[in-house]
Amino acid sequence: MVVLNQMACFFDFVYNQLLVKSKIQDHHSLPLICSSFLPPVEPTSSLCSISLFSPGLRLWLFTTTSDDFPWACLHVTAVAMNLCEENRPPEEERRLRANDREYNEKFQYAHNRIKTSKYNVVTFLPVNLFEQFQRVANAYFLFLLILQLIPQISSLSWFTTIVPLVLVLTITAVKDASDDLFRHRSDNQVNNRQSQVLINSKVQKEKWMNVRVGDIIKMEDNQFVAADLLLLSSSEPHGLCYIETAELDGETNLKARQALPITSELGDNIGLLAQFNGDIVCEPPNNKLDRFAGSLHWNGDSLPLDNESMLLRGCILRNTDWCFGLVLFAGPDTKLMQNSGRTKFKRTSIDRLMNTLVLWIFGFLVCMGSILGLGNAVWESITGYYFQVYMPWEKSVDSAVFSGFLTFWSYIIILNTVVPISLYVSVEVIRLGHSYFINWDRKMYYAKRDTPAEARTTTLNEELGQIEYIFSDKTGTLTQNIMTFNKCSINCRIYGEVFDVNGHKIESNEKLVPVDFSTNLLADAGFLFYDYSLLEVVRRGDRSVHEFFRVLSLCHTVMIEDKAKGELQYQAQSPDEGALVTAARNFGFVFQSRTPETISVQELGETCTYRLLAILDFNNYRKRMSVIVRNAEGKLKLYCKGADSVIFERLHPCCQHMMNITGDHLSEFATEGLRTLCLATRDLDDEMVSEWLLRLRKVGMVLEGREAELAAVYNEIEQDMILLGATAIEDKLQEAVPETIAKLAMANIKLWVLTGDKQETAVNIGYSCNMLTDDMSEVFVVSGSSAQDVREELRHAKQRILGCGKGTGNGFLYTATKDLVKDPGMMTSMLGALGGGRIRDRDQWSQPGSRTGGRLGAGFSGGGMSLQGCDLLQSDAATEGPGGGAGEDLQESSDPGHRGWCKRCQHDKDIPHRCWHQRAGGYAGGAGQ
Numbered sequence: 001m002v003v004l005n006q007m008a009c010f011f012d013f014v015y016n017q018l019l020v021k022s023k024i025q026d027h028h029s030l031p032l033i034c035s036s037f038l039p040p041v042e043p044t045s046s047l048c049s050i051s052l053f054s055p056g057l058r059l060w061l062f063t064t065t066s067d068d069f070p071w072a073c074l075h076v077t078a079v080a081m082n083l084c085e086e087n088r089p090p091e092e093e094r095r096l097r098a099n100d101r102e103y104n105e106k107f108q109y110a111h112n113r114i115k116t117s118k119y120n121v122v123t124f125l126p127v128n129l130f131e132q133f134q135r136v137a138n139a140y141f142l143f144l145l146i147l148q149l150i151p152q153i154s155s156l157s158w159f160t161t162i163v164p165l166v167l168v169l170t171i172t173a174v175k176d177a178s179d180d181l182f183r184h185r186s187d188n189q190v191n192n193r194q195s196q197v198l199i200n201s202k203v204q205k206e207k208w209m210n211v212r213v214g215d216i217i218k219m220e221d222n223q224f225v226a227a228d229l230l231l232l233s234s235s236e237p238h239g240l241c242y243i244e245t246a247e248l249d250g251e252t253n254l255k256a257r258q259a260l261p262i263t264s265e266l267g268d269n270i271g272l273l274a275q276f277n278g279d280i281v282c283e284p285p286n287n288k289l290d291r292f293a294g295s296l297h298w299n300g301d302s303l304p305l306d307n308e309s310m311l312l313r314g315c316i317l318r319n320t321d322w323c324f325g326l327v328l329f330a331g332p333d334t335k336l337m338q339n340s341g342r343t344k345f346k347r348t349s350i351d352r353l354m355n356t357l358v359l360w361i362f363g364f365l366v367c368m369g370s371i372l373g374l375g376n377a378v379w380e381s382i383t384g385y386y387f388q389v390y391m392p393w394e395k396s397v398d399s400a401v402f403s404g405f406l407t408f409w410s411y412i413i414i415l416n417t418v419v420p421i422s423l424y425v426s427v428e429v430i431r432l433g434h435s436y437f438i439n440w441d442r443k444m445y446y447a448k449r450d451t452p453a454e455a456r457t458t459t460l461n462e463e464l465g466q467i468e469y470i471f472s473d474k475t476g477t478l479t480q481n482i483m484t485f486n487k488c489s490i491n492c493r494i495y496g497e498v499f500d501v502n503g504h505k506i507e508s509n510e511k512l513v514p515v516d517f518s519t520n521l522l523a524d525a526g527f528l529f530y531d532y533s534l535l536e537v538v539r540r541g542d543r544s545v546h547e548f549f550r551v552l553s554l555c556h557t558v559m560i561e562d563k564a565k566g567e568l569q570y571q572a573q574s575p576d577e578g579a580l581v582t583a584a585r586n587f588g589f590v591f592q593s594r595t596p597e598t599i600s601v602q603e604l605g606e607t608c609t610y611r612l613l614a615i616l617d618f619n620n621y622r623k624r625m626s627v628i629v630r631n632a633e634g635k636l637k638l639y640c641k642g643a644d645s646v647i648f649e650r651l652h653p654c655c656q657h658m659m660n661i662t663g664d665h666l667s668e669f670a671t672e673g674l675r676t677l678c679l680a681t682r683d684l685d686d687e688m689v690s691e692w693l694l695r696l697r698k699v700g701m702v703l704e705g706r707e708a709e710l711a712a713v714y715n716e717i718e719q720d721m722i723l724l725g726a727t728a729i730e731d732k733l734q735e736a737v738p739e740t741i742a743k744l745a746m747a748n749i750k751l752w753v754l755t756g757d758k759q760e761t762a763v764n765i766g767y768s769c770n771m772l773t774d775d776m777s778e779v780f781v782v783s784g785s786s787a788q789d790v791r792e793e794l795r796h797a798k799q800r801i802l803g804c805g806k807g808t809g810n811g812f813l814y815t816a817t818k819d820l821v822k823d824p825g826m827m828t829s830m831l832g833a834l835g836g837g838r839i840r841d842r843d844q845w846s847q848p849g850s851r852t853g854g855r856l857g858a859g860f861s862g863g864g865m866s867l868q869g870c871d872l873l874q875s876d877a878a879t880e881g882p883g884g885g886a887g888e889d890l891q892e893s894s895d896p897g898h899r900g901w902c903k904r905c906q907h908d909k910d911i912p913h914r915c916w917h918q919r920a921g922g923y924a925g926g927a928g929q
């Protein structure tokens with residue numbers, strides 16, 4: 001039975017390969033195709049049938065005859081009763097019940113065992129050979145070998161080919177086997193990890209692979225999460241727990257997750273947990289790490305579930321003594337596994353070149369063989385005939401054509417050495433050698449962390465020297481991701497700037513004396529601010545300043561860390577929010593605690609508790625977040641913070657004047673490379689909020705398209721707001737970033753950076769990290785909001801550059817929502833028209849009915865050197881209008897001191913652009929002048 005199973009495994013493999021090769025999407029159609037080109041088989045007694053259940057539960061039914069060549073008579077007559085997991089009809093929604101294995105078993109959800117290995121003992125040889133003969137070189141050797149086995153044409157002995165072929169196959173097989181052994185070991189190690197599962201009202205030790213969907217498992221601090229879980233309860237107050245998601249998304253800051261209040265009451269009471277029999281309806285398995293939609297039905301109550309209460313496989317539990325979770329997805333269905341596709345075989349450009357060369361040489365060989373074969377046929381028919389009398393043949397060969405045909409194949413064998421097939425082997429050996437040189441390179445050794453360079457794959461080394469583009473994130477990659485509250489604009493006044501006695505602005509530095517916050521016992525000693533006037537206005541009781549800090553202390557997702565006794569410590573998922581809440585704390589608005597229903601803030605010494613009615617969370621499409629709270633006087637308020645582009649268009653018309661001034665302040669902050677956010681508020685009335693909350697709850701239960709519907713509901717209430725001000729946060733560049741980028745530029749490597757920052761901020765960071773330089777006389781901003789506009793703008797820009805007689809740089813980056821990249825072919829040709837470029841889809845989440853549509857920002861230089869572009873998101877004033885007009889809007893609106901759009905150059909107005917050579921300060925005097 002074991003052998004049959006192993007055979008079934010192999011057939012599964014071949015079946016999948018056929019699927020891949022034939023690009024058949026529908027798994028059901030393949031069996032039909034197989035049987036259509038194989039001769040039909042009568043079920044006679046000379047046939048025997050083997051039916052095999054492969055581990056994936058696919059039923060393979062073969063009928064074989066006892067003919068001499070077994071492969072030739074293997075008929076797939078009835079294949080695949082599509083029971084196999086991957087052939088299961090796609091799940092539309094997942095239903096499960098906690099603590100009810102029998103019920104959940106009905107749905108045949110995947111178990112928690114994972115398998116990343118490719119072979120087992122029986123399948124290794126056939127599968128590995130099948131893979132190896134897909135390589136051109138090996139297939140070529142095999143072809144030669146077969147030719148040499150035919151005595152009529154063989155001129156060399158067969159072992160001259162078989163020896164090198166077997167050698168190459170064996171070496172590769174040993175390497176593959178050892179790689180797979182490693183995968184087996186790691187699979188085993190993971191599958192056998194221990195977890196604590198609640199079975200029969202007892203917490204029992206179980207291996208990870210035995211965990212089932214619907215089980216409740218207990219996790220402890222610093223443990224890996226075994227499967228995708230719904231958090232039920234935890235040791236922390238209000239069902240909170242902290243996780244590190246570094247293995248999933250590379251982010252090392254802790255994230256908080258919170259259980260639903262009704263389940264967090266279960267605590268660690270095993271009796272209650274064992275009785276918990278909530279029904280879950282949720283989305284089917286998918287690879288979206290930041291999204292989850294489902295609902296819990298328990299005790300007649302229905303509650304929406306989202307990503308906030310999910311613990312994904314691969315996360316590590318931190319700062320939480322224990323927590324209980326309900327398994328929703330296990331093994332291959334977990335988001336981690338759904339994201340790890342099959343490793344693709346990557347080819348380098350040298351590989352491709354070699355393949356082309358070898359094909360040409362092979363063509364040349366065929367030509368030579370044909371000419372020689374033809375010559376032989378002619379010679380045979382004219383002259384050779386006479387020579388046959390000298391041959392010891394009983395019967396003369398009278399067909400010149402046949403003789404020519406045999407001669408053709410003989411020459412293919414004799415001249416086979418012209419095809420440099422050994423080149424492949426030599427290149428492999430050279431690569432192996434290179435990878436050792438990389439590992440030993442002392443210049444690539446980073447002593448501080450004892451980290452040498454490591455060539456993880458031996459197949460791509462030479463690509464290192466041929467890199468043309470580097471794609472990078474900004475925050476945390478180029479910058480330190482350490483945010484400091486630097487300046488703010490409240491009620492049309494900037495705070496945070498320091499002037500000397502002559503009234504000149506001075507940069508904040510260590511020599512300045514920071515504001516003394518010591519009277520505030522809860523102040524954070526690490527917070528530095530140099531402008532005394534702000535503290536004075538707070539003390540004076542300026543209402544708008546108070547409201548400004550109130551927003552900062554209420555509108556965020558920061559958590560309090562309880563660990564440090566007596567000391568207030570914040571746990572911020574977003575470092576920007578951490579900086580803002582700390583600033584509010586030092587200015588006397590100390591965020592003290594939060595529960596799912598309340599937020600407590602100590603406002604200038606007095607504790608105020610706000611009832612939290614809703615959090616309208618942030619995402620990078622909304623670019624804002626809000627909270628709706630009821631204050632101690634019973635008034636309902638909405639507090640919102642977000643990007644100026646989204647806040648400004650949602651303000652009440654009465655804020656027009658303040659909006660203009662704050663807009664100028666924001667431009668000023670952004671030209672200093674600071675990250676900006678706007679703050680706004682709105683008074684709400686009870687009736688409106690209760691009606692809105694009802695709708696919110698209804699939308700919360702929707703499984704499909706929930707995000708879009710939520711965004712629409714959020715948007716309804718985030719209108720007619722009153723502007724309070726803006727904040728400016730600094731995120732310094734990491735050490736040696738400008739030098740590194742300058743060196744990359746010297747190597748003609750184009751850098752693309754992705755950022756969600758305001759355009760001016762992005763450009764300034766671009767300058768400060770040497771991505772944009774003064775040599776680049778112009779930076780083009782492409783602001784079209786449809787593919788058509790963008791194409792037009794790019795064409796104009798190209799014409800301008802070529803018209804100036806300058807070379808076109810071809811590295812640029814833009815962001816686009818999905819609706820814009822629907823037509824990748826068009827995009828590619830559009831980018832191709834400019835000499836190269838790639839597309840990157842920034843917003844993972846497409847928004848049906850998106851108002852602004854996709855955004856594209858592209859920059860390229862007309863300078864002699866290569867171009868480095870950056871993602872330049874337009875303010876909405878720019879994106880709302882059609883491409884060209886948008887530029888004009890900005891041109892009119894912000895041009896103080898030539899920092900905004902330049903009118904003086906009289907450039908073609910169709911192309912929004914900025915003349916950086918006219919910038920005030922450090923960037924002036926570029927070559928473009």
Ligand SMILES: Nc1ncnc2c1ncn2[C@@H]1O[C@H](COP(=O)(O)OP(=O)(O)OP(=O)(O)O)[C@@H](O)[C@H]1O
Nearest residue numbers: 474475618620623624625641642643755756757758
């Ligand atoms: N926590 C937040 N609350 C409200 N608005 C925010 C928050 N974080 C960011 N924003 C706004 O949304 C915009 C887009 O944010 P997004 O997270 O996509 O970019 P980003 O991460 O700030 O960019 P980068 O990766 O370059 O730092 C930001 O420019 C900012 O204006």
Ligand SMILES: [Mg+2]
Nearest residue numbers: 475574576756
């Ligand atoms: Mg961000």
